Amino acid sequence: MKAFAPILIVVALFAAVPLVVHSNVVLNFLVVALMIALAGQGWNILGGYGGQYSFGHAAFFGTGAYITAILQMRYGVNAWIGFAIGIAAGALVGAIIGALTFRSGLRGSYLALVTLAFAEVLRILASVAPITGAGVGTLIKLDLRAQAFQFQSRAVFYWIILALVALSLVIAKLIERSRFGAWLIAVRENEDAAQALGVDAATVKAAAMVISGAITAAAGCFYAQYFLFVDSGIAYGTWISIEALLTPIIGGAGTVFGPLIGALVVKALGEGAQLFTGDAPGLDLVMYGAVLVLVIAFTPRGLIGGVAQARQWLTRRPAKAEVGHG
Amino acid sequence: MAEPLLIVERISRRFGGLLAVNAASLIVPEGRITALIGPNGAGKTTLFAIISGFLKATGGSVRYAGEDITDEPPHRLARRGIARTFQIVQPFAGLTVRENILVGAHLRHRAREAALAVAEQVACEVGLADMLDRPADTLTVAGRKRLELARTLATEPRLLLLDEVLAGLNPSEIRDIVPVIRGLCVRGITIVMIEHVMQAVMSLAEHVFVLAEGRMIAEGTPAQVAADATVVEAYLGHGAAAKLGGAHGH
DSSP states (O other): GGHHHHHHHHHHHHHHHHHHOOHHHHHHHHHHHHHHHHHHHHHHIIIIITTOOOOOHHHHHHHHHHHHHHHHHHOOHHHHHHHHHHHEEEHHHHHHHHHHHHHOOOOOHHHHHHHHHHHHHHHHHHOOOOOOOTGGGGEEEOOOSSSGGGGGGGGHHHHHHHHHHHHHHHHHHHHTTHHHHHHHHHHHHOOOHHTTTOOHHHHHHHHHHHHHHHHHHHHHHHHHHHEEEEEEHHHSSSHHHHHHHHHHHHTTSSSSHHHHHHHHHHHHHHHHHHHHHTOTTTTHHHHHHHHHHHHHHTTTHHHHHHHHHHHHTTTOOOOOOOOOOO | OOOOSEEEEEEEEEETTTTEEEEEEEEEOOOOEEEOOOOSSSSSSHHHHHHSSSSSOOOOEEEETEEEETTTOOOHHHHEEEEEEOOOOOOOTTHHHHHHHHHTTTTTTTTTHHHHHHHHHHHHHHHHHHHGGSSGGGSSSHHHHHHHHHHHHHOOSSEEEEEEETTTTOOOHHHHHHHHHHHHTTTOOEEEEOOOOOHHHHHHEEEEEETTEEEEEEEEEEHHHHHHHHHHHHOOOHHHHHHHHHHHHO
């Protein structure tokens, strides 16, 4: 249980926020940051622990968002059930992409390009298919009842996304401490050596993509319920692929808290930039780029790695030269 | 007598125009140390890569424990009990020594605690007990070779393929590790070793196969092989055996 204490403390602190802060602006900021943290945790399972860099996590996010929205609006499915099916659909898309890419042995930049292509194909399909509402998108009818997964109060949405993030943190921690996690990290570090030790690399990576897809899809499902609108540019847009991979890398890829820290930092900087410059479009992206360059230049293992480095430096233990992996 | 543990029959491997391994055969009886020697570029590592599933054979077959295992993928062979080390060590550089060995131990032990116990025990056996929490990339060459050995041992193999575990070690480090290898054999692990350090081959192996230019040119006890004229020529060039013989005559 001791291993899970940090998660419990962090989640408890976050849970107390709406009791103290009533500003909708702050809560809205935190809800969006937590949603990105959830999407990022999905990426982190595959990219951070498994070293398989996907540039197309929008494929999962968008599938979750669309499935949740379409099931409700076109088939009258209950929102909560739609939410669950959306997550399952994300896992299924993960299984399909995982089987196709890893069975054919794609690695590194090829994997990045192919995942990007999958997301783009889905985006283009969603922008023309009648079932997704094509270019118009799908609007979820306002129905502020708990059984419709809609709430008057921001705080309730906040606690729901926090619960999902908490669950994702526990999943990451469980993976870290399991045989599957040891194998996944071994594949990241050296795939040949892992195989020589009996690791079925293709299956391990595909399984990681299923989990990864489910978690990022959950963020997409939440997006649909929170904003009550999806279109192809939002659901399958590159923005979410970029945020899903940036947040763990900036926070610390392959760590439990990396995506959460990264999401808070990135979102805070994005908001800060907007305060100073008004609504100049694309400025948040410039901001992300700058932060990414700084992080990679100074703490290749993300902010969490940077803290560890700083602590080592302060306690004056002669720090060994860190060699970034991957 | 039962069938030998490993039977490599007329294995060939072609890389484009180069026949790296040419109908090489090898028989490894259970519980022994067998050495595979040969000049650089003879195809030894290629043959190991085929046995351990990392390369597909162009022709021929590999039988292990009475079953045909030709072209099975490496992870499945590891499950059958065939473990290999890499000539160029491949540590999981970002992980500690303990975490490195743990990966191997997980093959037979799902539970983390059980796997950790195996990892520690193996670390003691190869002399890495003091370094369990060191990052793997801070180990010396000798340490990395030990780690390579420890990880494969943690998979609890029946057949161990050692690809030059002694290369790059100094004489005192070799003296330290030779008894470790002998100990593994005593424990019942069958070992095939590729080795250039002849002193170690002579003291460890009971049977030696010699590969040159992809062909198996000789086999026998270490002493027989060392005296074999074709082996001497393979290493020192055509006519060398005669010259050496002549030198003895004077």
